[in-house]
Amino acid sequence: MQRRTPEPVPEPASGMPGGAAPPGEWLTVDGVAYRCVVLCLLVRTGTGRTGGDRREVLLGLKRTGFGSGRVVALGGKIDGQETALDAAVREVREESGIDLLPAGVREAGRITWSFPARPAWNMVAFLFTADAGAAAPRPSEEIEPRWYPIDELPWHSMWQDAPHWVPLVLDGRRIAATIVMDADNEGVASAVVR
Numbered sequence: 001m002q003r004r005t006p007e008p009v010p011e012p013a014s015g016m017p018g019g020a021a022p023p024g025e026w027l028t029v030d031g032v033a034y035r036c037v038v039l040c041l042l043v044r045t046g047t048g049r050t051g052g053d054r055r056e057v058l059l060g061l062k063r064t065g066f067g068s069g070r071v072v073a074l075g076g077k078i079d080g081q082e083t084a085l086d087a088a089v090r091e092v093r094e095e096s097g098i099d100l101l102p103a104g105v106r107e108a109g110r111i112t113w114s115f116p117a118r119p120a121w122n123m124v125a126f127l128f129t130a131d132a133g134a135a136a137p138r139p140s141e142e143i144e145p146r147w148y149p150i151d152e153l154p155w156h157s158m159w160q161d162a163p164h165w166v167p168l169v170l171d172g173r174r175i176a177a178t179i180v181m182d183a184d185n186e187g188v189a190s191a192v193v194r
Ligand SMILES: Nc1[nH]c(=O)nc2c1ncn2[C@H]1C[C@H](O)[C@@H](COP(=O)(O)OP(=O)(O)OP(=O)(O)O)O1
Pocket: 037, 038, 039, 064, 065, 066, 067, 072, 074, 075, 076, 077, 113, 123, 125, 159, 160, 161, 162
């Protein structure tokens, strides 16, 4: 049985930091339920083709479950009473084998996705970023992680809303985004990002 809690979707500054109150598995806003998930963008400084430094982000081809076949950020559902930060550290470990120190994981805001044609897919994602250092990802059953230069992201393989928010988070911004998906559950009907 999924637990539903009546709190409004929290603003990004309202505190999902390490140890703050967990958002629960579901949030309900104006009678609409949103499943709580986390996404974590891991970054590192790699070596470009010409030998210079270039920033890279760890994304992965999702092999199973929701969004399979797309290239996505590491993440997934918040379980039970864990904090969003705990969930981010756990999901990164499960999906890539990389162990993050919670103190090194930064909050980057939140996104609300509404799927009017499929409300069961509504989600609120708590966003995080972290430096991966020299950690090497390994593939998991769920995802095949791969480093991408941040100026060569595989947009055509990602969710169509990704260009509205990924560059801002990679730029160090803390965002609050409200994204409404089209009737086909693929396109973007509207995206407000601040
Ligand atoms: N419109 C969208 N754009 C995007 O970039 N990511 C989205 C998205 N809608 C959902 N996601 C992400 C958020 C979340 O990390 C993921 C779905 O959660 P999960 O990975 O937990 O799903 P699964 O069905 O694989 O879960 P399990 O049942 O635990 O295997 O999809």
